[in-house]
Amino acid sequence: MTHFILNRLLQSVALLIGVLILVFFMIRLTGDPTSLMVSRQASVEEVERIREELGFDRPPWVQLVDYLSDVLRGDLGTSLSLDQPNLALLMERLPATFELAIGALLIAIVIGVPLGIVSGMYQNTIVDYLARFTALIGQTVPNFWLAMIFIVVFGVRLRWFPTFGRDGFRSIILPAFALSLLAMGQFVRVARSAVLEARRSNYVRTAHAKGLNPAHVTIRHITPNALIPLISVIGIQFTYMLGGSIYIETIFSWPGLGRLLNDAIQNSDFPLVQAITIFIAIFAISVNLLTDILYGITDPRIRQQ
């Protein structure tokens, strides 16, 4: 087990450095990275000054080493539009985004997983069709459009919930629900197909052949095995939510990372865009590592690979 964890840890570190190098090259796609790092009104002299200041006039490999050591020491640069360290801005906004993403994840799990399990147990019944329709809607209808429909219907017409800001429990319901739909659809699909697979497996057939109570087989034999593939999907969906929050937070004026990213894009504040990208990528790699380890603990077959 220790060997497995250590191995995955090393892979993640390699991946992390790979992602940083990827970002380094992406910034240089247009040839001159300086143009991304200055405000649009900057004069020619100012651009030259910043080019020197940021060291873009030095050999590329020196820049790369410098950039890697900066990021690994936690220096993510300074925002152009807000004139503050990017990391401080990120940390300030992070709690709001986590709150929203965890709320959305809970909604998606509580509705999506049971729906998927029931759908797999009663294949081709009305429940199954309903579940598959939910999954289809979640994965095709843009959540930023549904979010706007929610605002019009539940906020403006019915006045059940506030439509903007982060102010108490009632204010999180609409944005969290809108953010949960994509994950919910995926959970339904994964839980359903895992149940279908488990129902076809030999150990379930054996359990039925032994004459066990069908409810007992469902709860003790099918459900636990159906839950294992969900672990990694839940991890992936959580990281997707940090990205997806750019829409939901913008639409609901939720003061988190997503809205910060949208503001940065609209203000051409590229250093901040880059910092948020690096942060979310590092976060995604960490979550993947964590889910892999959990997966290894729950499923001994994975460890042997």
Place this chain on the structure above:
Amino acid sequence: MNKTAINPAILEADATSSQRGVWSGLWRQFRSDFGAQVGLLLTLIIIVVAVFADVIAPYGPTDGDFSSARLPPAWVEGGSMDHLLGTDQLGQDIFTRIVYGSRVSLTVSIFGVLLAMSIGVTAGMVAGLFGGRVDAAISAVVNLILSVPYLILVIVVATILGRSLINVILIFGVTDSPIFARITRGEVLRLRNEEYVEAARSLGANNYQILFFHIFPNLLRVLITVATFEMSAMIFYESGLSFLGLSVPPEVPSWGNMLALGRQYLTIFPWMAIYPGIAISITAIGINLLGDWLGDALDPQNEDDA
């Protein structure tokens, strides 16, 4: 494994029956699958709308008339039959812009998927066939790109490159290619060890014959399904990029651009945002259902059951 007792005639008969199996399998599934019928119908409607946009749309895509700005849909009080779904703040007909918007969505998704497929399938085949260091290098890049949340990756590249139709297609084509590379590589590795490939090899087929006559046709079954789902995903993501102001320029009628504009007037003129969103949803649902059908019908395992 017994390599001596294989009669080439049997292999050939097998190959032709499996070709026939694909078409009859598609048709058999289609007849009994309500989702497939809806999916095909919706997809065909969208394609017809995009191709004949000039004929269908009552106005030009950028024709605006301030005297008829902000009209509600025809069936709402104050609406007029001249503008079925109402008009935006510049007096542009919303129905017209939705009709033209289908072109952006379909162009981006079709060319984006074709580009992603060309890059990905090539890389995946090279990795799967050559193995060793080449495979390790390609797989490392694939894993690297897939480790970054897709939306964030697309957003940051779009921010760097700036908004234009070509850029959007390039961005989707490149960032989506790892999916195709990973699937192709996996399929090539799996198929390489299949009995019929081994049989063909023992009958004297060389690597290229095996690739084109045995591995590629089977790969195609998987790729068609994946490509369909990726098209529906690209329509979703393109509208998302447009919504953030990172896709086609603002004057181009795209569904995401219309939604972004509609958001600014959401509480007063909600129709500006409602109808483009319905267009995105219908298109994505149609293509997705099509993918479900192809996936079920082209899966060799299902064919055995039938």
